Amino acid sequence: MDPFGLFCTGALLACGLYWFVCLLGPAEQKGKRAVDLSGGSISAEKVQDNYKQYWSFFRQPKEIETAEKVPDFVDTFYNLVTDIYEWGWGQSFHFSPSIRGKSHRDATRLHEEMAVDLIEVKPGDRVLDVGCGVGGPMRAIAAHSRANVVGITINDYQVNRARLHNKKAGLDSLCEVVCGNFLEMPFKDNTFDGAYSIEATCHAPKLEEVYAEVFRVMKPGSLYVSYEWVTTDKYRGDNPEHVEVIQGIERGDALPGLRNYKDIAEVAKKVGFEVVKEKDLAKPPALPWWTRLKMGRIAYWRNHILVTVLAAIGIAPKGTVDVHEMLFKTADYLTRGGDSGIFSPMHMILLRKPQVPPTQS
Numbered sequence: 001m002d003p004f005g006l007f008c009t010g011a012l013l014a015c016g017l018y019w020f021v022c023l024l025g026p027a028e029q030k031g032k033r034a035v036d037l038s039g040g041s042i043s044a045e046k047v048q049d050n051y052k053q054y055w056s057f058f059r060q061p062k063e064i065e066t067a068e069k070v071p072d073f074v075d076t077f078y079n080l081v082t083d084i085y086e087w088g089w090g091q092s093f094h095f096s097p098s099i100r101g102k103s104h105r106d107a108t109r110l111h112e113e114m115a116v117d118l119i120e121v122k123p124g125d126r127v128l129d130v131g132c133g134v135g136g137p138m139r140a141i142a143a144h145s146r147a148n149v150v151g152i153t154i155n156d157y158q159v160n161r162a163r164l165h166n167k168k169a170g171l172d173s174l175c176e177v178v179c180g181n182f183l184e185m186p187f188k189d190n191t192f193d194g195a196y197s198i199e200a201t202c203h204a205p206k207l208e209e210v211y212a213e214v215f216r217v218m219k220p221g222s223l224y225v226s227y228e229w230v231t232t233d234k235y236r237g238d239n240p241e242h243v244e245v246i247q248g249i250e251r252g253d254a255l256p257g258l259r260n261y262k263d264i265a266e267v268a269k270k271v272g273f274e275v276v277k278e279k280d281l282a283k284p285p286a287l288p289w290w291t292r293l294k295m296g297r298i299a300y301w302r303n304h305i306l307v308t309v310l311a312a313i314g315i316a317p318k319g320t321v322d323v324h325e326m327l328f329k330t331a332d333y334l335t336r337g338g339d340s341g342i343f344s345p346m347h348m349i350l351l352r353k354p355q356v357p358p359t360q361s
């Protein structure tokens with residue numbers, strides 16, 4: 001080949017590589033790039049060991065039953081997955097029903113705005129985001145309602161990401177992020193004008209513990225809405241395929257055990273809430289929430305090649321390939337859960353803390 005041909009081929013290959021590694025794939029315009037994937041607060045050389053540690057929890061179900069260990073295990077999980085989530089999904093770590101003619105981004109935002117509309121907060125009110133991730137919902141909700149949102153997450157890497165995003169979005173005066181356990185929140189009693197949780201309380205080993213904490217910090221008369229991960233009325237515990245799908249979802253999403261939809265209102269009433277409304281937002285006429293997962297399959301393969309190459313040349317931590325593979329499999333279990341209708345990630349419950357506490361009998 002003559003020197004000019006060689007130069008052109010080389011330039012083309014370099015551009016192709018740059019496009020594949022740096023530009024391809026980010027879910028949001030200013031999202032994570034593949035070359036920035038890390039193990040959150042875990043140092044690169046410890047990612048693989050932490051992944052093995054995470055996985056070994058599921059080989060010892062008794063460990064999962066030890067409720068005190070769950071927040072640490074969830075924290076490890078989010079160190080491992082946060083960058084991959086941001087890179088491949090965006091800043092909102094949840095699902096939403098598809099909406100004809102709207103992008104995933106718009107459908108996600110509308111699902112978040114619905115939460116804050118349900119709790120009827122006013123501009124300037126103080127609202128709690130229980131399990132806030134990197135703050136995608138928090139920013140949409142603050143911008144929509146002009147309320148002050150305080151988010152809490154167990155994972156300090158997410159706290160830093162969320163604060164960075166809040167600043168970039170110019171919403172840091174409305175959004176505050178705290179690192180802490182939602183089972184023992186560092187907030188005073190009766191101080192929030194409303195609260196919401198989006199696909200987060202499923203990580204609590206006992207739902208009553210997190211609901212009781214939310215109840216404690218809310219002002220009397222205020223509202224709390226939660227989008228819960230549940231098994232539906234179609235789930236049969238004696239059907240091996242159902243059990244396989246639900247266990248697959250639990251393992252790939254750091255869940256100490258999925259609850260049935262019937263248990264949610266019972267627990268809420270037990271801690272003192274009044275149930276205002278309850279509805280599975282995944283049920284028709286809503287369009288499937290899992291089509292986005294299905295549509296992404298080709299991109300997951302491309303991502304897998306990319307992660308494998310980046311780990312092999314030492315840019316991404318070694319364990320990233322295992323974590324990515326786990327998510328790949330999880331996407332399939334979630335899709336099967338959606339297709340069969342045995343699982344919903346958006347069982348909505350709207351609760352009120354009574355003005356007068358119920359009398360003890």
Ligand SMILES: C=C(CC[C@@H](C)[C@H]1CC[C@H]2C3=CC[C@H]4[C@H](C)[C@@H](O)CC[C@]4(C)[C@H]3CC[C@]12C)C(C)C
Pocket residue numbers: 084085087088089092093094095199200202253254296299300303304324327328330331334
């Ligand atoms: C509420 C929770 C998280 C829900 C979702 C945000 C995530 C559940 C499964 C995740 C993903 C699966 C496949 C990944 C893919 C292989 C990769 O290439 C790009 C990222 C994924 C699409 C990733 C993105 C986030 C999820 C959809 C739980 C934890 C309670």
Ligand SMILES: C[S@@+](CC[C@H](N)C(=O)[O-])C[C@H]1O[C@@H](n2cnc3c(N)ncnc32)[C@H](O)[C@@H]1O
Pocket residue numbers: 071074078091092093094130131132133134135136137152153154155158180181182183197198199200201203204
């Ligand atoms: C699936 S993410 C959802 C995040 C956010 N609600 C969103 O939709 O983008 C679940 C969140 O719950 C948080 N979480 C789980 N267990 C927690 C605990 N015990 N205390 C505080 N946060 C917790 C995780 O750190 C994570 O931020």
